[in-house]
Amino acid sequence: MRCDRSLAAFIRTRLAAVLMMAAAALSLTSVRASADDIQILTTPAGIEVWLKSESSIPIVSLEMAFRGGASLDPEDREGLANMITGLLDEGAGELESQAFQERLDELSLRMRFDIGRDALYGSMTSLTPNLDEAADLFRLALTEPRFDPEPVERIRGQIMIGLLQDEEDPHARAWSTFSSTAFPGHVYGRLVDGTPETVEAITKEDLAGFVGENFTRDRLVVSVVGDIDAERTMELIDHIFAGLPAEGAPIAVPDVEPVSGVVDVIAMDVPQSAIVFGLPGLMRDDPDFYAAYVLNKALGGGGLNTRLFEEVRKERGLAYSVSTYVYAYDQAGLWLGSAGTQNARAAETLEVIRAVLKEVSANGITQQELDDARDYLTGSFPLRLDSNQAIAGMLLSIQLQDLGVDYIEKRNSYIDAVTPDDIRRVAGRLLHVDDLLVVVAGQPVGITPTESVD
Amino acid sequence: MRCDRSLAAFIRTRLAAVLMMAAAALSLTSVRASADDIQILTTPAGIEVWLKSESSIPIVSLEMAFRGGASLDPEDREGLANMITGLLDEGAGELESQAFQERLDELSLRMRFDIGRDALYGSMTSLTPNLDEAADLFRLALTEPRFDPEPVERIRGQIMIGLLQDEEDPHARAWSTFSSTAFPGHVYGRLVDGTPETVEAITKEDLAGFVGENFTRDRLVVSVVGDIDAERTMELIDHIFAGLPAEGAPIAVPDVEPVSGVVDVIAMDVPQSAIVFGLPGLMRDDPDFYAAYVLNKALGGGGLNTRLFEEVRKERGLAYSVSTYVYAYDQAGLWLGSAGTQNARAAETLEVIRAVLKEVSANGITQQELDDARDYLTGSFPLRLDSNQAIAGMLLSIQLQDLGVDYIEKRNSYIDAVTPDDIRRVAGRLLHVDDLLVVVAGQPVGITPTESVD
Missing domain, CATH: 3.30.830.10 (Metalloenzyme, LuxS/M16 peptidase-like)
Structure with missing residues (x-):
């Protein structure tokens, strides 16, 4: 899990990966890891997924996002979506936290969740022979997270420590104040990680409520890259996502221009x-x-x-x-x-x-x-395209940004x-x-x- | 650069990557990213290199090692090889530290060096069109490092901070004491990172002397994976490594059994x-x-x-x-x-x-x-084989361990x-x-x- 997704952290990681690549002395006119073999599929349940089949290694990477992200935090629950990303792999369905982690272990399954301003991200990389079980676990994490008291308090504690550290860090302080000054009264002015008060206030009902309202098929964007064909991909996607509610409320984040001259x-x-x-x-x-x-x-x-x-x-x-x-x-x-x-x-x-x-x-x-x-x-x-997971992430970004x-x-x-x-x-x-x-x-x-x- | 290669750090990173992969519920009887297309080449200069051509992305990864590593540190200069790995990309040939770093930037060249007990590791990942210039820089780093006063003192300072932090860290203390207790009087009992006294004592002559004596062709192991054919690989390898001295002194590390029952x-x-x-x-x-x-x-x-x-x-x-x-x-x-x-x-x-x-x-x-x-x-x-660089690293390990x-x-x-x-x-x-x-x-x-x- 990642729970330090402040604006600063977000920029340091996601943006840094996107924008801060080192320079190239020669221009490449074409990229061979190209889009010409990307398939756009629509599953029986009506979910669109972008697929790039690549069978050289028996691994499948899936990258997904629910649009909305931290922007959907209720005003007095800043940091709610961020806290959820820390808890989705801490117990789901019948499996308590440790049992869930053990199952991840047994399956060699890499699963992670991440928060951004405009989307909540999920990712899994599985060995091909384990795909069925991997899909089961990923589906459980997204549809039946438990939010048991022990992991909730543990993750809350970790987030609190991060918030306290940010208080002492001039860069973190400058970034968060920049956000609140640039976007007063707008969700972009709030803290992705929340404040000690709002994080303290988050209840199990808040966590489950956010998931129920915002993990919906109309918000979903997903891509798959690896050792898998179109038919199997559609089965996989429907197995994981078809049980989600069809629609969430409209995302009502208004356009905004940052404040100037301060x-x-x-x-x-x-x-x-x-x-x-x-x-x-x-x-x-x-x-x-x-x-x-x-x-x-x-x-x-x-x-x-x-x-x-x-x-x-x-x-x-x-x-x-x-x-x-x-x-x-x-x-x-x-x-x-x-x-x-x-x-x-x-x-x-x-x-x-x-x-x-x-x-x-x-x-x-x-x-x-x-x-x-x-x-x-x-x-x-x-x-930026040097592994299947990286390509899946690129396909996700392309969809998110149309x-x-x-x-x-x-x-x-x-x-x-x-x-x-x-x-x-x-x-x-x-x-x-x-x-x-x-x-x-x-x-x-x-x-x-x-x-x-x- | 990495300069925190204590036994603990070494185990946490390299070994962790090798041994601590999560479990798989199903057994795979064959790995498709297999060895059947590995070419073992001998260059005109007589250097052996293992190559796996893979042209889907215009990137080439090279992984190399000089056998010996921290075991070759002189007794009163523990941490010498480790310090060198921090300085190889801090100026070489005509290029001072910042100019060297700018050149890496311009070429989008990823270069890094790492120390182990038994080998000093180097690695570069370059865009295919930049390979000539990349090879130039990598050759300079290995054959003409400058060891100018500014970077030497800066890197020394970073290492010192790491050593002071290790002093306060019970895990680091336990690991380092385990080494010295298990291998008294043997190079394996020394600290890869050195001690404040030995690191303080390291001179430019020590740094240059170690490189001159130990960066030799008979100690070299190298692998290449990516968008490159056999002929170009041999040119690349000779361009980088052919200028090195043919032979170093025999590596005289004796076999040793760790101390028991303490x-x-x-x-x-x-x-x-x-x-x-x-x-x-x-x-x-x-x-x-x-x-x-x-x-x-x-x-x-x-x-x-x-x-x-x-x-x-x-x-x-x-x-x-x-x-x-x-x-x-x-x-x-x-x-x-x-x-x-x-x-x-x-x-x-x-x-x-x-x-x-x-x-x-x-x-x-x-x-x-x-x-x-x-x-x-x-x-x-x-x-463990999910990117070209990972495969190149595996090919290197296979050679190092025969x-x-x-x-x-x-x-x-x-x-x-x-x-x-x-x-x-x-x-x-x-x-x-x-x-x-x-x-x-x-x-x-x-x-x-x-x-x-x-």
């Missing part, structure tokens, strides 16, 4: 300041999304060869780290950055970041920076198509330095908070 | 005791090795379905963990176990462990336990061939309870150390 300081007695900065970004289906993605790479998106790293770290030795991220929630676009620096140099660091954004907003990036960013993003793409079954083949052409004009246009659209929302945790010298926006 | 206590002010226990084990080429491996699985080798877990944890709730490991060094065989328990119940935990060993030594295990252990070990084997090119295909038949008679024989051979070497860190109530064996 500087907030969280006083912490630490030698180094954690800086989080951001601006309104683009939604995933925006025509300029790929231009923003390439621009972000050149500015600060992973690796050491970025404008911000060059200016902030190499030229001036100001920060020990600086990175930026394109972040497309279902209902909001964000462009985010983070840096760590000595307290004494926090203001100067922020000043250099602002100057870089202003310069790029006005003049774009160089042709070399554009070429490097495109090469990096296209060249490193195959490294990118089309040919996305794996076409994705690099979208990146390659980004022109200097596109970059200039999107830089002008996005990089409004005066709108920067900044949260600093530490004792940053020379940074004055703006008025509170409560 | 109980040692390390007083630490912690609420829970860490227990490490062990007995002389079998060398990798012992005819009874597979029987010992199956016996170990049934006794305590991973998962919750083991005799020790059953008796210690489930029946009596004594320990929060108990596991055992088969450990075959090049020059010594060990059977190891570890447990964690409240101080007050340490003696009782150890008593139950002794009783289980005594019982199994006399009567072996049940047919059901034997069947379950064999099924687990054979069934979970494919999960198991034969058909090992992947035959391995499960070796496990399946283990009979109840084999188990009884090997249990009688190994499980001499009175010989148990025990190290406990904590404040274990009721455990009396035997006389010191200095």
Whole structure:
């Protein structure tokens, strides 16, 4: 189980995997682990599943998600969906926690659950001969979780420890305050992990209620990769999921634009300041999304060869780290950055970041920076498809973001198509330095908070 | 880089990956990711390399090792080889540390180095189109590491922090004391990570001297898996390795049998005791090795379905963990176990462990336990071959341990061939309870150390 899915943790893991691949010097024009053999199946029970058969190793990977995720937490139960992901493999059906874990052991079954803002993720990797039993266990976990007192209190305790640790961590504090400041009154402003109060308040009824209401077939997205054919896949999927309720209530998360132009300081007695900065970004289906993605790479998106790293770290030795991220929630676009620096140099660091954004907003990036960013993003793409489980995860993301079954083949052409004009246009659209929302945790010298926006 | 390769860390990672796979309910009689397409090549420069071509994704994984590893550390420079693994990607040839890291970034090149008792490991995964440049960087790292002052002091600092943390960690303390107690006067008794004194003493000359003397072609073992053919593989291998010296001095690590029948206590002010226990084990080429491996699985080798877990944890709730490991060094065989328990119940935990060993030594295990252990070990084997890098690692291990090119295909038949008679024989051979070497860190109530064996 994973229970540390704060915004920070979420970005560090899922986004990091997606965006921060290292650079590639040569561009690959096609990816051979391609989409041409993806089958889109509809099971007898009416469930759609994407399948890539690959029989070289007797293993099957299944990746699934229920749309909604932490956004569906009731207001006074922040952290509920997160806590559920920690408990789904802690007893289900007739099997108490230890019996369930022993059964996982016996089957060599890898099962895990994960929470995001917009979806709750599940994953299993099974040996082919054990698929029937694996499907049974996975079905039990999703349809009949027990939420017995012992595992509930144990997992609650683990989450509490994580929350206490986050309290002491300037980066975690800056990230969570950034969320609440950027999205006041919106579910995206809440904490995925919850607060000590809300996590303490969660009852067995809350846990079971969330599962009953939100684990539904209309919310389900699923992909399968491995040693399995279409017929067997449809049986497997229906065995696991057909018993779920057909429909949940509509997901009523409204579109939202993050708050702009605020500087907030969280006083912490630490030698180094954690800086989080951001601006309104683009939604995933925006025509300029790929231009923003390439621009972000050149500015600060992973690796050491970025404008911000060059200016902030190499030229001036100001920060020990600086990175930026394109972040497309279902209902909001964000462009985010983070840096760590000595307290004494926090203001100067922020000043250099602002100057870089202003310069790029006005003049774009160089042709070399554009070429490097495109090469990096296209060249490193195959490294994200290097196991069946990774491919299943990619197929899941493609469905969740509605990118089309040919996305794996076409994705690099979208990146390659980004022109200097596109970059200039999107830089002008996005990089409004005066709108920067900044949260600093530490004792940053020379940074004055703006008025509170409560 | 990894610099926390203490015995404990080594066991937790490498061994855990090898031995602690979860159980499989059904036995797989053959593994399709098999050895039938492994090519054994000899390059023009005379270097042998094992290749499995697999072109579905444009990635190539190379795994290599120089035999010797931490065993070659000079006596007053414990931790030297470990420190080197942290520095090989921190500047080489004309490239200073940051330039080297930037080049890795630009190439999307994953490179890492790792230390073991008997070998120093290297690994790279490159995109196919970048292979030439990747090979250049890997060659530089192995043949011209710079060991500049800045990275040397930075990595030394990181290692020191790890050593200080280990000082406070009862499990780390118990493991390291177990090693020094089991192998007094032998290199296996030293610390892979070194001590604050020895790490402090390491100079640039020590680092460069070790590389010059021990990174030699006669010590080299290498495997390649991925999108590459035989001809290109041989070019690649010679480009990287042909410039190395042909021969190092003979590796003069003598065979050794671990010390028996000692109980040692390390007083630490912690609420829970860490227990490490062990007995002389079998060398990798012992005819009874597979029987010992199956016996170990049934006794305590991973998962919750083991005799020790059953008796210690489930029946009596004594320990929060108990596991055992088969450990075959090049020059010594060990059977190891570890447990964690409240101080007050340490003696009782150890008593139950002794009783289980005594019982199994006399009567072996049940047919059901034997069947379950064999099924687990054979069934979970494919999960260890689920990516090209994993297969390359397996091919490397097979060479290092001289198991034969058909090992992947035959391995499960070796496990399946283990009979109840084999188990009884090997249990009688190994499980001499009175010989148990025990190290406990904590404040274990009721455990009396035997006389010191200095």
